[in-house]
Amino acid sequence: MGPTCSIRRNPCIEVSDKAKMAGNMACNTGQGGLCIPTMGSDFYVCQCPPSWTKDTGLDYENCLALKDKCLSEVCVRGDCISSGDGTKMICLCPEEAYGARCENLRGNWAEWGPWSACSPACGHGKIRYRERVRGCLHGNTCSGGRSRQVEVCPENLPCPDEIATLGLGAEALAPQDAWQGGEARAHIEIQQAFALRKRRFRLLVLILKFVFLFLCAFAVASATIMVVYALIY
Structure with a gap:
């Protein structure tokens, strides 16, 4: 040189x-x-x-x-994306896969289960809810959607002890949610019978109190008359 x-x-x-x-x-x-x-x-x-x-x-x-990290690392499913300096990488997984290397497959949703009964069971002016759930088949994680649905029950349903207060007829006790079935109807009939017995018991107690007070007043009046009569004669 x-x-x-x-x-x-x-x-x-x-x-x-x-x-x-x-x-x-x-x-x-x-x-x-x-x-x-x-x-x-x-x-x-x-x-x-x-x-x-x-x-x-x-x-x-x-x-x-x-350097390209994707040359030494493998994505089981999906695409490998290397960083600008080639020292790092990530796997872009398709919807049906998950995990650091897209190594896990998501399951499929099962069919929805039946709707639950409304909660609370009754109550005038109360907002009642029902729910249903579904499971994930062939995996611990399913892609898209939820495992639980909640919605407002379609009709208002007064409780038996509210019927007299609201001035409604007995037909108001009929379950207006057809999907509640015979169990809901039986439950309401039991509530109605219990409320009727409760009202009868209260009425009986009220009558007994009135009779007791009347007898007390009569006894006091009789004693007073006898004392006055003795003083005069």
Whole structure:
């Protein structure tokens, strides 16, 4: 090298084979690589920067291939996306798969179960709810949708002890939600009978109290009359 050829050639700067790159360029020193020369020859060794590696398509030492983490990591399903510096990757899973490598398959939803009874069972002016659930088949996780549905019951249903207060007829006790079936009807009939017995008991207690007070008043009046009569005669 040099005007008088007195300097031994540095292959990191210049090589005799013009079809090949000099070491500094091939080792990508602009990105942090390092060229280690063997002076007076075309031989050099590259120490590549963290995000770069050798391009195996070239027949000389180099650091010209950007690392791709997806070349060493496998996504079982879906697509692999490498970071800009090639040191990280993620798997983009299709809807039916999940997991770090999309290794798990989601299950399928079973059919919806029947609607539950309304809660509370009755109550004038109260908002009542019912719910139904479904399970996940062939897996712990299902794609899309929910496992539980809740909705407002379609009709208002007074309780038996509210009928007299509201001035409603006995037909108001009929279950207006057809899906409640015979069990709901039987439950309401039991409530109605209990409320009727409760009202009869209260009426009986009231009558007994009235009779007791009447007898007490009659006894006091009789005693008073007898005392007055004795004083006069």
